Amino acid sequence: MTQPTLEGVPPGPGARPPFVAAPTEGSSTRLWWGLGTGAVALLxxxxxxxxxxxxxxxxxxxxxxxxxxxxVTRYLSALERGKPAEAYDLVCAEMxxxxxxxxxxxxxxxxxxxxGYTVGEVDLNTLQVPVTLEYASGPDRNVTYQLAQxxxxxxxxxCGTA
Structure with a gap:
């Protein structure tokens, strides 16, 4: 008869485990602080x-x-000053x-x-700008300039008038 070896047998009561167990807290305060901080950072x-x-x-x-x-202001100003070449530099390739x-x-x-002239608000949907041209010898004229990028x-x- 042969005797069994003791190598595979676990130690008995009071024996020290081969690793250290993770510490535990009585409450989960630290966990909730961490989760709350993460949520605030994400937000x-x-x-x-x-x-x-x-x-x-x-x-x-x-x-x-x-x-x-x-x-539009530079365009109209160049035309009023009698410098159509400066205004022509501001027109689109199509014109x-x-x-x-x-x-x-x-x-x-x-x-x-x-x-003189008064430039109105730009319509961003159509890229049109209303302008009121003022004349000394007659009534004002409303013109809407079409713009392009x-x-x-x-x-x-x-790019002309609408």
Whole structure:
């Protein structure tokens, strides 16, 4: 008869385990603080991203409005000063195909005789800007300028009247 070996037998009561057991707390306070901090960080991160997107959209809209107003103002100012070549630099490629500088100057002769103008609010859906041209010798005239954005430069350009 052979005797069994003791190598595979677990130790008895009071024996020390071969590893240290993880500590436990009586309450789960630390766990809830960690989960709450994570939730607040996630909320701030997502909320900050949404606020960033809204801010970018508002800034983009204002930039287009400002550029459109500046383009129309520079266009009309150049025509009133008798410098149609400067105004021609602000027109879109489509108008340049149809008119050279001299034809363009003849086309916009009514603007060169005005004594002033008032630029209205830009319609961002249609990219149109209403303008009131003032004349010393007659009634004011309302004109709506059609604008377009040059795809290669991103500039807003005048593309005629609507």
């Amino acid at each position: 701030l991160f997502c909320g900050g991203g949404i606020a960033l997107l809204v801010g970018l959209a508002i800034t983009g809209v204002r930039a287009v409005e400002d550029q459109a107003n500046q383009t 340049r195909k149809h008119y050279d500088v001299d034809e363009f100057a003849a086309l916009e002769r009514n603007v060169t005789t005005s004594t 040059d795809s290669s430069t991103g500039r807003i350009e005048v």
